[in-house]
Ligand SMILES: Nc1ncnc2c1ncn2[C@@H]1O[C@H](COP(=O)(O)OP(=O)(O)O)[C@@H](O)[C@H]1O
């Protein structure tokens with residue numbers, strides 16, 4: 376998909392500038408957004424997902440501006456898959472219902488075809504035995520697999536993931552990233568905010584480094600990791616590597 380930001384800025388009520396005049400234009404298949412906490416990554420992703428409006432500037436997806444009015448925004452959101460850090464599932468619903476019910480209520484699937492689609496995805500993601508469990512009966516990794524299944528169930532145009540593994544134990548992180556990688560290999564276009572640098576570097580084609588509301592670096596992910604151009608990225612990567620084996 377083609378993503379374009381023109382002088383994109385977001386300021387919150389307290390006056391803080393969270394995104395500061397971001398200009399960007401490229402054709403993207405898989406993009407990792409990295410950077411220190413508070414740098415504006417989630418804000419940028421929420422704007423792309425139509426969950427938050429910029430205070431100034433414009434965003435174009437495949438040449439069309441993200442709509443401004445609520446009715447059109449709702450339609451836009453329906454075409455995008457979103458996975459959050461944690462707690463994104465409906466607590467009172469089973470894994471199956473978490474996938475099935477939005478398909479019926481939001482996407483107007485029949486009960487039967489929604490159930491079929493949900494079961495197909497649960498089986499595919501190794502959750503067939505867990506389809507009747509509620510989120511509290513599932514591990515964090517299983518919950519995130521259900522969340523991903525729900526996000527792709529209606530075959531979205533692209534998938535946005537905001538730190539989908541940052542609340543997980545390491546062994547669950549791998550099983551979730553494996554699924555994201557599998558989707559990528561099938562041609563799903565995606566943008567992921569992540570602190571998993573191995574995944575950002577090896578599984579994503581492009582990477583963007585966001586720091587203090589500014590897009591400091593962008594490019595081919597391998598190059599970005601091996602040849603940082605700014606002291607900020609160099610310092611950020613250095614910190615991450617400090618305790619590596
Ligand atoms: N609704 C809001 N109102 C005010 N400030 C906000 C709001 N949402 C986020 N922020 C601030 O914006 C900054 C960037 O946040 P965020 O986009 O979540 O960064 P990141 O995802 O990179 O950690 C943070 O300092 C945060 O406190």
Ligand SMILES: [Mg+2]
Nearest residue numbers: 416417418538
């Ligand atoms: Mg965030």
